[in-house]
Amino acid sequence: MATAGLDDDSLQQLRSRATQLLLKEDWKESGAVDLSEWVLAGFSGKCPDLAEHVGPVEVRRSSHGGRGVFAVKNIDAGATLLISKAVAIGRGVITDAADSCEKMVVWKDFVDKVLDAAEKCPKTASLIYTLSTGEEPEDELPVPDIAQFKQEAEEPDDGTAAATESAPEVTLDVDKILKLLDVNCLTEDAAPSSNLLGSNGVVNCGVGLWVLLAFINHSCHPNARRTHVGDHAIVHASRDIKAGEEITFAYFDVLTPVGRRREAARAWGFECQCDRCRFEAGDAILGQELARLENELVNGGGDMGALVVRLEEKMRKSMVKERRKAFLRASFWGAYSALFGSDKLVRKWGRRVPGEAAVAESVAGAIGGNESVLRAMLRGAGNGDGCGNRLEVEDKVVRIGRATYGKVVKRQAMRALFKLTLDADSNKSL
Ligand SMILES: [Zn+2]
Structure with a gap:
């Protein structure tokens, strides 16, 4: 034609x-972010400051027995679903893609950072423990309340909250954490369902843990994508999504x-x-x-x-x-x-x-x-x-x-x- x-x-x-x-559309909705300046500056300069955000989604048991993230209301394509800050990210510039040693260094650095973050913050540790190691029977895993992933509402700003929070000592189950990192971490690379804004063509190797994102399952008919901006991952709807529908990414090229x-x-x-x-x-x-x-x-x-x-x-x-x-x-x-x-x-x-x-x-x-x-x-x-x-x-x-x-x-x-x-x-x- x-x-x-x-x-x-x-x-x-x-x-x-x-x-x-x-512009005409009401894109200024809850969880909306504006990366315009940064994009126009060629992704250089300081990464935009982003606040964590949990949109209209929750974790539920999915039809195949495991757990998944589901929409709790109708969502338009392009709308922000989640903005999540990494527990930790290991990064390195890989000069030789075949060099597994370089990747090992990045991985080890990443694991150290995760263990460190979990040790310092009991809340982080408890969030990490909601993840599966891939070994438990899927239908026995508890379904975490989405409220756990939302930032505490209006903490007093005088530092008292931080003081009381750091009380309990955490003994880490390092073995378990290593196992769950194996199956739950995401790479920042320009995976088919992600945009790595600001990469400027450098071959980066970035591996990170974004706890809530790890609950999102794969589909070859996906309805979400993620964009990496600094340590944050923004997940948006890549199609219109109906209330009750499972949120899915493509883990690999589905074209x-x-x-x-x-x-x-x-x-x-x-x-x-x-x-x-x-x-x-x-x-x-x-x-x-x-x-x-x-x-x-x-x-x-x-x-x-x-x-x-x-x-x-x-x-x-x-x-x-x-x-x-x-x-x-x-x-x-x-x-x-x-x-x-x-x-x-x-x-x-x-x-x-x-x-x-x-x-x-x-x-x-x-x-x-x-x-x-x-x-x-x-x-x-x-x-x-x-x-x-x-x-x-x-x-x-x-x-x-x-x-x-x-x-x-x-x-x-x-x-x-x-x-x-x-x-x-x-x-x-x-
Ligand atoms: Zn499929």
């Missing part, structure tokens, strides 16, 4: 209009076919039972064709445009519903990206597949905001393939922008993030 393309000026206008819309994701999940020590995996692995009619397509995608070398056309035709013939189409497009995102990234392939196959912006919108519905998807949306909109009239397109760009980065920046800063998104090497995220 490629209609009249937008020139650079119109694209610029489109972006600025889109970002203006961001890949089901076979790849199963391998990745096994490396993390679990079998993914999300609705997307169940559909993709369990659909007998599509199954064989999907397996063939996955093989071709993983082996590479073939005509990715032809692959996309086959997938789209198969979905049309099998009357796959929109939501499931979105799952499959996310799985074959690599092929769509190759197609849209090549003028030659677009000329050859473009008329037989939906436009780039339409595919991006569909995929964002499945996996939420993501830089690679946002880039496709911006590019598609710029090529006049905006799946709608101008206002609709603007609205879609804004929605995916907010779903990707969260409502943490104002107009100009969002424009800067859009530019970074477009500039980033599109192959890097594949």
Whole structure:
């Protein structure tokens, strides 16, 4: 549906209009943060001061028996769910990715800091002990009250509170803490569901413990992302979330076919039972064709445009519903990206597949905001393939922008993030 393309000026206008819309929304809600200045300063200078925040979520027992974080009310994409300060972070610059010694130094430093923090503060220690070591039967683990994670309301400011708090001596169960760190720490790197703002391309190795975040489970159909700012992790909704829905991250790249994701999940020590995996692995009619397509995608070398056309035709013939189409497009995102990234392939196959912006919108519905998807949306909109009239397109760009980065920046800063998104090497995220 490629209609009249937008020139650079119109694209610029489109972006600025889109970002203006961001301002109009009531983004100044509880837990809102504004990182605009820092983003505009190129992430340099002092990290913005953030206060810890627990949004409308709580820890509950999840359907698979373990524990998870759940929404207690409807939440819009982009809204802040949690702002959490790390118990400790170990950081280092890794000069050689294959050098495990460098990583060990970072890990040891991290463990020392966690033990130190737990020893100094009984509250920190008790929070750490709410985590699982991965060895206990999941359904026997107690479900912590969310109030434990909220900062004490209005402590007196005269220092008396601190004096009374430091009373009890804590004897640490170092063995247990080591075990639970193994399964609960998060890395700060630009994991598929996280933004590491301010990394400036330095290969950092950062590992940290954010206790409440460790309760968030994986899904290949995730609805949240995290952004690391200094020692804080900000978790935002990357899709609209309904009250009662479980909050999930992607622990690994979910813009890949089901076979790849199963391998990745096994490396993390679990079998993914999300609705997307169940559909993709369990659909007998599509199954064989999907397996063939996955093989071709993983082996590479073939005509990715032809692959996309086959997938789209198969979905049309099998009357796959929109939501499931979105799952499959996310799985074959690599092929769509190759197609849209090549003028030659677009000329050859473009008329037989939906436009780039339409595919991006569909995929964002499945996996939420993501830089690679946002880039496709911006590019598609710029090529006049905006799946709608101008206002609709603007609205879609804004929605995916907010779903990707969260409502943490104002107009100009969002424009800067859009530019970074477009500039980033599109192959890097594949
Ligand atoms: Zn899954």
